[in-house]
Amino acid sequence: MHAPPPVDWPSIRADFMLAPGEIYLNNGTWSALPRPVFEAQVEWMKSAEANPTRVGAARGGEALWRVHGLLAAYLSCAPADLVFHVNVTQALNQALFSYPWKSGGEFLIGSREYGALVNASKEAARRHGLRVRMLEVPAQPACEDELVAGILAQVGGEARGALLSHVTTGEGLVLPVARLAKEFRARGTILVVDGAHAPGLVPVELGNADIDFYGGNLHKWFLGPKGAGFLYVKQERQGVLEPRAVGWGGTPRDAVPDAQRFGGARFPHVFRIQGLHDFSAFLALEAALRYRASLGEERIRARVAELVAHARGRLCGELGLKDHSPKGALHAGLLSVQLPEAWRGRDAGARLYERNKITVACWPMPQGGPLVRVSPGICNSEDDLDTLARAIQAGP
Numbered sequence: 001m002h003a004p005p006p007v008d009w010p011s012i013r014a015d016f017m018l019a020p021g022e023i024y025l026n027n028g029t030w031s032a033l034p035r036p037v038f039e040a041q042v043e044w045m046k047s048a049e050a051n052p053t054r055v056g057a058a059r060g061g062e063a064l065w066r067v068h069g070l071l072a073a074y075l076s077c078a079p080a081d082l083v084f085h086v087n088v089t090q091a092l093n094q095a096l097f098s099y100p101w102k103s104g105g106e107f108l109i110g111s112r113e114y115g116a117l118v119n120a121s122k123e124a125a126r127r128h129g130l131r132v133r134m135l136e137v138p139a140q141p142a143c144e145d146e147l148v149a150g151i152l153a154q155v156g157g158e159a160r161g162a163l164l165s166h167v168t169t170g171e172g173l174v175l176p177v178a179r180l181a182k183e184f185r186a187r188g189t190i191l192v193v194d195g196a197h198a199p200g201l202v203p204v205e206l207g208n209a210d211i212d213f214y215g216g217n218l219h220k221w222f223l224g225p226k227g228a229g230f231l232y233v234k235q236e237r238q239g240v241l242e243p244r245a246v247g248w249g250g251t252p253r254d255a256v257p258d259a260q261r262f263g264g265a266r267f268p269h270v271f272r273i274q275g276l277h278d279f280s281a282f283l284a285l286e287a288a289l290r291y292r293a294s295l296g297e298e299r300i301r302a303r304v305a306e307l308v309a310h311a312r313g314r315l316c317g318e319l320g321l322k323d324h325s326p327k328g329a330l331h332a333g334l335l336s337v338q339l340p341e342a343w344r345g346r347d348a349g350a351r352l353y354e355r356n357k358i359t360v361a362c363w364p365m366p367q368g369g370p371l372v373r374v375s376p377g378i379c380n381s382e383d384d385l386d387t388l389a390r391a392i393q394a395g396p
């Protein structure tokens, strides 16, 4: 086999549609979309408009199943255990609210979880008669064993379920979710994984893991269109999940409408088409997979790691900013640093954009300057990170 040709990473910026001068360092919220993926999505929309009924529905139907299969292969799971969702919030709401949690125990929520899913978990727990308890997760554990032991020490016999991210939103802490799920299961606790940041950033291999519920986004690091996410449910949990919107796919108790597909599995049908909507974001995932393959899956991940290391060197090494992210294999994609005291009370996000057209995520902190979360993607170059460092050094 020939080694793939080297990628000239700075030139990859031309694949994206960012306006000239924009320094987009917030790929952890929404990544910039590669042009070939955008064009594939627009093509689908155009073909649907040529005759929405004949072209859109007929072609979209089979193509959607094909993309479904391709995504399952990417996530190393059976297509029968996967359904599309527009985002991870919707995907995990489906799992959290419809799983018949046994009342009277606890639901654990990791201390670094994303607010929307903290809200969803609390409400699902309330409706199922579960007490909520926070599971402390350190931002900067020394090693994986310490992290796992610290988490497991907090999981008692009363815990029916727990919500943890695969990669945390603030500091990019990578949790060994497969290892944790196995340990949780041995303790009778079902792990619900928020994989918002994982696909495209770290390997996601679901089929052989003991993970029961895993929701993910494809509009972040995967470089898919906005409005593309998924829910994976382990086979033995599927029969009890009621769809939040019942459509043509019926319920888990109805006959399988298409016995040929995926070994006659019912789950993908129940959750697939809950009314007509625009499927183009899902359909264009095939183009996203093609784009990723053209650059090399591992090389994309390595490039993001290289950019994060560069950012860390400039911001924490040279400027001496406080690093809030973990290191080594426990870290990916999202670097959180705290700005100096001079920035306290300042809207750093607005300032950096007004002055330098830099987009980053920022949060005020109870003490000291605000936190800046830098999430570079392959649309960025080292120059973008150097400009950020200079802008921070210049002060508010």
Ligand SMILES: Cc1ncc(COP(=O)(O)O)c(C=O)c1O
Residues within 6 Å of the ligand: 028, 029, 087, 088, 089, 090, 113, 114, 116, 117, 165, 167, 168, 169, 194, 196, 197, 217
């Ligand atoms: C860890 C995490 N979970 C969930 C979400 C929510 O994603 P969405 O709004 O696309 O559902 C985010 C968004 O940034 C996130 O960072």
